[in-house]
Amino acid sequence: MYDPLPVALPLPTAWLGHPLVFLRSVDSTNRLLAKWGDDGAAEGFVLVADFQQAGRGRRGRDWVADPGSSLLFSLLLRPTMQPDRLGLLPLVVGVAVARALEKHLGLRPALKWPNDLLLDGQKCAGSLIEMAPSEGGHRVVVGTGLNVNQEPATLASLPEATSLRLALGHEVPRGPLLAALLGELERAYDDFRAGWQPHESWHRRATLLGQPITVHPAQGTPWPATAVALAEDGSLLVQDEQGERHALRAADVSVRATRSDPTVAP
Numbered sequence: 001m002y003d004p005l006p007v008a009l010p011l012p013t014a015w016l017g018h019p020l021v022f023l024r025s026v027d028s029t030n031r032l033l034a035k036w037g038d039d040g041a042a043e044g045f046v047l048v049a050d051f052q053q054a055g056r057g058r059r060g061r062d063w064v065a066d067p068g069s070s071l072l073f074s075l076l077l078r079p080t081m082q083p084d085r086l087g088l089l090p091l092v093v094g095v096a097v098a099r100a101l102e103k104h105l106g107l108r109p110a111l112k113w114p115n116d117l118l119l120d121g122q123k124c125a126g127s128l129i130e131m132a133p134s135e136g137g138h139r140v141v142v143g144t145g146l147n148v149n150q151e152p153a154t155l156a157s158l159p160e161a162t163s164l165r166l167a168l169g170h171e172v173p174r175g176p177l178l179a180a181l182l183g184e185l186e187r188a189y190d191d192f193r194a195g196w197q198p199h200e201s202w203h204r205r206a207t208l209l210g211q212p213i214t215v216h217p218a219q220g221t222p223w224p225a226t227a228v229a230l231a232e233d234g235s236l237l238v239q240d241e242q243g244e245r246h247a248l249r250a251a252d253v254s255v256r257a258t259r260s261d262p263t264v265a266p
């Protein structure tokens with residue numbers, strides 16, 4: 001079934017999604033909204049697409065989704081807070097997306113640093129946050145991709161991915177879910193602007209802490225470590241095999257659970 005997004009979607013928001021533009025197809029909602037932002041679009045502008053020809057993931061990866069299968073959207077923010085506080089934005093976004101899935105669908109997603117959403121250990125959503133300095137602050141584009149109605153066959157080539165449909169056993173209408181997501185994103189961002197610290201809410205949903213992980217740097221060889229804690233500035237504290245501690249920044253690395261070798265008998 002194809003679930004068309006209603007273009008005139010009723011939103012539970014005061015400023016986020018006013019306006020909201022829906023496109024059937026675009027190269028990347030993040031790329032286009034960044035351009036519109038640089039051309040003067042206002043804070044709260046939301047761009048939604050049914051399909052992206054060149055969807056962007058974190059750290060140069062692609063984000064691929066069949067037409068109509070997902071929620072693919074970007075929002076424009078113009079924060080004027082201290083740049084070091086902006087490092088917490090990935091946590092704010094992750095918590096907001098998790099809350100929407102909890103309240104709207106009764107799911108219990110886990111957060112993998114910084115803002116991947118996992119269901120039963122498999123990824124259903126991620127966000128790419130791209131920022132540039134602009135007059136008096138920053139122009140920030142928060143782009144989220146959420147696997148909604150993909151079927152198992154579509155995800156077969158992505159062994160670490162899942163969809164809401166797979167987790168719930170039924171299709172999920174995308175319009176009301178998008179409205180719920182924007183409602184939670186607006187609330188979390190308003191609270192964040194007013195001084196809220198997202199650490200505890202993030203921590204309550206965190207996966208991987210205390211576990212063996214592999215750190216994938218932008219360049220060079222992946223290295224094994226143990227995820228220790230979330231730092232005050234939003235970076236991930238890890239300990240390498242020599243016992244040395246490192247603070248990882250979301251812009252520089254990605255981390256994955258280190259899988260035990262399934263060919264080795266227990």
Ligand code: BTN
Nearest residue numbers: 028030055056057058126143145
């Ligand atoms: C990740 O790597 O986990 C982040 C994925 C972010 C994908 C979304 S889809 C909508 C928006 N537009 C893009 O090009 N990317 C983000």
